[in-house]
Amino acid sequence: MHQLIASPYNGKFLIARPGSKGGMRIPRTLYEELASTAESSSPLPAWLLDHALTAWGLDLDLEGTVMRETVLVRPETRLGYGRATYEINKGCNFNCEHCYLAERKFEGLSWPDKVRLLHLLRDAGVLWLQFTGGEPLIDRDFTDAYTLAHRSGMLIEILTNGSRLHRPEIINLLRDLPPHKVTVSLYGATPGSFDALTRKPGAFKLVEKGLIAAHEAGLALELALIITRHNAHELNAMHALAERYGAGSQEYSTISPTYTGTPEPLAAQAPGFLDKTSVFKGCPAGHTFFHVDPHGLATMCKVGRENPVDLMTEGLDGLFRLPGIADAQMLRTGGCGGCQLSGTCRVCRPLAKAYQEAKAPLNTYCQHGEEETR
Template identity: 65%
Template sequence: MHEVIASPQEDRFVVVRPGARGGMQIPSAMHRELADAADARLPVPSWLADAANTAWGINLAGHRCDRAVLVRPITRVRYSRATWEINQGCNYNCEMCYLAQRQFEGLPLGQKFRLLALLRDAGVLRLQITGGEPLIDPHFRATYQHAYSMGMLIDILTNGSRLHQHLDLLSTMPPNRVTVSLYGATAPVFDSLTRTKGSHRNTMRGLAAAKEAGVPVEITIIITRHNAFELDAMRATAEQYAVAYNEFSNISPTYQGTSDPLASQAAGFLNKSAIFKGCPAGHTFFHVDPHGNATMCKIGRENPISLMTEGLDGLLRLPAIADAQMLRTGGCSGCALSATCRVCRPLAKAYQAAEAPLESYCQHGDKEITV
């Protein structure tokens, strides 16, 4: 199995290592040199052996290039990232979920493999596998192994409940990142928020097993009105089990604009500091649902493109679809505060469809601002 990956990434060329942070940018001539060395079964060039030893402490000197380096070719379509809902089904039932329905359905295994090949041929180097809960998908292991073998850096977004069942896989084929959502510090709070008995026990078992196995995990602390009083304790849990953590409190409607998740927002915890400064969704990355439909992102799902029927040619239409969804329409047209808006247009449309209070997403709801 490969030690490093040499790949185009949009208009650059990079060398990266699965499971390791950081990488190196190389000129196109060095990428061609690696491709030629792999084709001819020559040793790893000395410049890469030296760089890999410095960056990651691995010894590639004398190794055959075709065995140590997976060289990905230049592709006609040049996306760098994608997110993939392998399945929207979930074993938790969180009230703040952005998915209105969590149905267990999706592509059969053979079609999942075909979809992954399309993503590879679209240039995708970094693939985020999400759900629903991805680790309960019956094809997770097979699809993870397939994506890894094709030279993708894999991120996993999970509730951690089945993490202990896959640590052998993640130890031998290390992911780029595993992010576990934390919904509380104690079982009563955690289980109440997920509306699933035993969810706290299962997530904590996964975190403990990952730490013991040496698989690094990051944690996202989900803050709602039900668990905000446990925030300090949740931070302590994250510090114990994770290599890093962040906090998420801006609960959104479902992507269809259903307002139900908004009831879980914690007053006083909405983050209003970040200004939306544009997004390359649909241009450098995209989202894929369980049926192989590509959209600009998980929120902006208008005019989906069926990759399974249109193939890579369909992705050529995605930038224009994304640009159209970013246009300000309705009440946002001509807004005097648009330069300091905090949300993108697709998310604002979801809030508007949900008839959400302006203070939850729009500056016109801020008492200190008058226009």
């Protein structure tokens, strides 16, 4: 099994190690040197041995270490998509109040079609792949899909609620084939707040078991702290949980409507926790990044799902249409007209459209709403 990946990425060439941070940008000449010996029994070049030891403490200067067993060299492709998210299933074992999915149906591709889809992602140039849902770990094909993506030379992030991380078949897989990162959504620091938001009794205990198992397995772990009306008073305790399990953490305080434009999730918003600081400065969605839903429909991202490309019928050629589809969604003004603040919007146009269709309060997504509340 490969220990290093050499891959094109957005016009550059990188060397990465699955499950580890850090990497190396190399010139085309060194990438071509690796590509020319990728399937051979040649020893690893001295410059690569030195870097592996410096960057990761990885000693590859051992007897019997050869290129074809150690370094997976990803070929250049016609497309420049370095990242993708794969919503393997919309089904979920939680029923979170704030969920952006209007429906959480447990459905998707058959296993043979999942194999074909993952090969298409590989051939599109995807190096960083995020498995998401719904809850990806409950998909019947998750372990096989993860294994195939990992062995295809993708660096994988799993976005999960953590409820199944403790299961032996999951934790053993991730220990043997380490992900780039496991991001667990944290919905509170106590059973009362956590179970209220997820609307599942016992959810907090399940997630704690998963965090313990992931920490003991040495997985790269991050907690997404989802701040809502149920848990805002526990924010410090949520940060303390992240520290306890050796995890990084990011706060997410603004609740959006469903991405189909219905308002139900907005009721979970914690008063005083709207993010009013960041300004939307553009996004590569549809150009160097894309999203795939459970049926193999590719869109610019999780939010902008108009005019999807059916990868299962169009194949890679369909992705050449995606930049134009993305640009059309980003340029549309929708319910905004003659705005003098458009250069400092905090949300992209597809997300603003979802807010508008949900008839959300203006202050939740637009600076004009701030003027009304003064």
